[in-house]
Amino acid sequence: MLRYLRLLGQWALDWIAALGRATLVWFWSMAGVPQRDDLKLLVKQIYQIGVLSLIIIILSAFSIGAVLALQGYTQLARVGAEESVGLGVALVLLRELGPVVTGLLFAGRAGSAITAEIGLMKATDQLSSMEMMGVDPLHRIAAPRLWAGMISMPILTVIFNAVAIGGAALVGVDWLGVDQGGFWGGMQDGVEMWDDVGKGMVKAVLFAMVISWIAVFQGYDSTPTAEGISVATTKTVVYSSVAVLAFDFMLTLVMYGEFK
Amino acid sequence: MSEQCKARASTRSAVGAADRWYSCAAPNHGTPPDSHVTDNLIEIEGLRFSRGDRIIFDGLDLVVPRGSITALMGPSGTGKTTLLRIIGGQIRPDSGRVIVDGRDVPSLSRGELFELRKGMGMLFQSSALFTDLSVFENVAFPLRVHTDLPDEMIRDLVLMKLNAVGLRGARDLMPSQLSGGMSRRVALARTIALDPKFIMYDEPFTGQDPIAMGVLVSLIRGLNESLAMTSLVVSHDIHETASIADQLYIISDGRVIGEGSPDVLRDHPSTMVRQFMLGSPDGPVPFHYPADNFLDDVLGDA
Numbered sequence: 001m002l003r004y005l006r007l008l009g010q011w012a013l014d015w016i017a018a019l020g021r022a023t024l025v026w027f028w029s030m031a032g033v034p035q036r037d038d039l040k041l042l043v044k045q046i047y048q049i050g051v052l053s054l055i056i057i058i059l060s061a062f063s064i065g066a067v068l069a070l071q072g073y074t075q076l077a078r079v080g081a082e083e084s085v086g087l088g089v090a091l092v093l094l095r096e097l098g099p100v101v102t103g104l105l106f107a108g109r110a111g112s113a114i115t116a117e118i119g120l121m122k123a124t125d126q127l128s129s130m131e132m133m134g135v136d137p138l139h140r141i142a143a144p145r146l147w148a149g150m151i152s153m154p155i156l157t158v159i160f161n162a163v164a165i166g167g168a169a170l171v172g173v174d175w176l177g178v179d180q181g182g183f184w185g186g187m188q189d190g191v192e193m194w195d196d197v198g199k200g201m202v203k204a205v206l207f208a209m210v211i212s213w214i215a216v217f218q219g220y221d222s223t224p225t226a227e228g229i230s231v232a233t234t235k236t237v238v239y240s241s242v243a244v245l246a247f248d249f250m251l252t253l254v255m256y257g258e259f260k
Numbered sequence: 261m262s263e264q265c266k267a268r269a270s271t272r273s274a275v276g277a278a279d280r281w282y283s284c285a286a287p288n289h290g291t292p293p294d295s296h297v298t299d300n301l302i303e304i305e306g307l308r309f310s311r312g313d314r315i316i317f318d319g320l321d322l323v324v325p326r327g328s329i330t331a332l333m334g335p336s337g338t339g340k341t342t343l344l345r346i347i348g349g350q351i352r353p354d355s356g357r358v359i360v361d362g363r364d365v366p367s368l369s370r371g372e373l374f375e376l377r378k379g380m381g382m383l384f385q386s387s388a389l390f391t392d393l394s395v396f397e398n399v400a401f402p403l404r405v406h407t408d409l410p411d412e413m414i415r416d417l418v419l420m421k422l423n424a425v426g427l428r429g430a431r432d433l434m435p436s437q438l439s440g441g442m443s444r445r446v447a448l449a450r451t452i453a454l455d456p457k458f459i460m461y462d463e464p465f466t467g468q469d470p471i472a473m474g475v476l477v478s479l480i481r482g483l484n485e486s487l488a489m490t491s492l493v494v495s496h497d498i499h500e501t502a503s504i505a506d507q508l509y510i511i512s513d514g515r516v517i518g519e520g521s522p523d524v525l526r527d528h529p530s531t532m533v534r535q536f537m538l539g540s541p542d543g544p545v546p547f548h549y550p551a552d553n554f555l556d557d558v559l560g561d562a
Contacts, residue, residue, distance in 0.1 A: 129388035
């Protein structure tokens with residue numbers, strides 16, 4: 001029994017120490033005055049993290065939008081409300097699925113890549129050599145990736161929502177024959193700018209911060225071996241996915257009044 | 261830029277101008293006026309450092325005179341690379357003084373440490389080249405980050421540094437296209453890009469063929485003399501290191517067990533120092549890792 005208590009205590013201490021290190025990584029990455037080639041580094045990372053994630057985001061969004069329209073139509077047609085399929089799909093996407101699915105895909109595609117890259121740089125002494133040249137790797141390596149993640153993911157969420165709604169319209173209107181005016185008109189009338197679009201984007205921004213932070217920290221804190229990098233990459237995907245789902249629940253609870 | 265520097269920059273020689281421009285524009289690595297300047301660039305006193313229960317350094321004392329090549333040797337696992345990282349401020353010791361160019365490294369703030377490191381260089385065992393940058397850009401990296409030199413001037417300086425290590429023709433290659441010896445030389449060119457006062461070499465000869473080893477030996481000696489630098493070399497290659505080192509330190513069990521010139525150490529009274537200098541397989545540093553009696557172990561139960 002005492003052994004288990006000791007292990008639990010050790011685990012708690014390790015967790016608190018890791019949180020402290022993660023906070024320092026965040027603080028030192030964000031601190032300091034931007035330098036002249038910071039913009040160039042940021043643009044490069046936005047390309048690596050954001051632009052290269054576009055294909056998986058677009059394919060997934062189209063597929064999810066199309067499936068939502070199919071399922072929604074089947075249920076709503078029973079009560080003769082098939083024209084509401086546009087509004088239903090839009091609300092589900094803007095409030096929940098857009099930020100959450102983009103977050104999960106982003107963690108798997110970009111988060112893992114960030115962790116593996118930084119971990120490998122650490123294992124091959126590239127971070128140490130940067131330090132010894134008087135260059136802060138947190139400023140040079142971590143900060144552009146954090147900012148690029150925080151800028152890219154909300155934009156990817158917007159693209160995800162737009163493509164998914166397009167996919168739903170293609171299936172609903174062009175294939176299943178839902179009235180075009182009802183599909184788009186219902187969406188226009190029912191979707192609120194702040195309650196639906198705005199709050200969904202608040203989630204996207206928060207998820208972006210959390211995923212980027214986890215990915216950068218796991219890479220920076222990884223054990224510099226092949227196994228260590230593998231463990232760190234797995235941790236990034238698992239922790240980010242759990243964090244996205246947990247934060248989604250909490251944010252939904254806080255932001256949508258009817259649940260209070 | 262001062263008037264003197266502006267006047268110098270107007271000279272016509274491209275390479276000469278590069279040198280003068282650089283000396284005007286490069287950050288000042290000079291010792292602060294209030295610092296304690298001695299003949300020794302590095303002074304370590306009573307250094308103690310441990311990892312968990314394992315004591316790495318137990319009151320280690322060491323000095324590196326300015327302008328010298330000092331070699332640090334000792335059995336594997338004695339903390340030689342750790343000592344380089346402590347000198348560079350990447351690891352904080354448990355106690356003791358680590359004075360580098362008049363500054364106590366463990367007491368420096370994060371910003372002061374980065375400033376101090378601009379005047380020192382370190383050649384890593386793995387070379388640590390940036391894999392996403394070409395040879396040229398690797399060498400240009402410290403110049404781009406720490407100076408405001410125009411691109412043409414950076415180009416001239418990079419070519420000069422690459423020429424010094426014999427790899428001017430490899431400027432467009434990527435690190436993955438280089439052999440181990442070439443990587444080490446590119447890393448050396450990058451290390452001297454800012455003309456540091458002091459370079460630490462971590463196992464520079466490991467894994468090198470005899471030709472590459474000979475090239476590195478002559479480069480370390482040549483650069484130390486021509487750039488008036490101070491060098492600290494960690495190495496296991498006794499002959500190569502002894503051929504260029506002004507003084508050697510042998511470390512074992514967390515302390516310095518022998519110091520002096522290579523000739524003095526070969527006749528050192530300590531059997532451990534002699535075993536190391538002569539490369540004897542057995543002696544005070546045993547061939548076998550501590551284990552139970554061999555016969556008992558072999559004939560015992562599985």
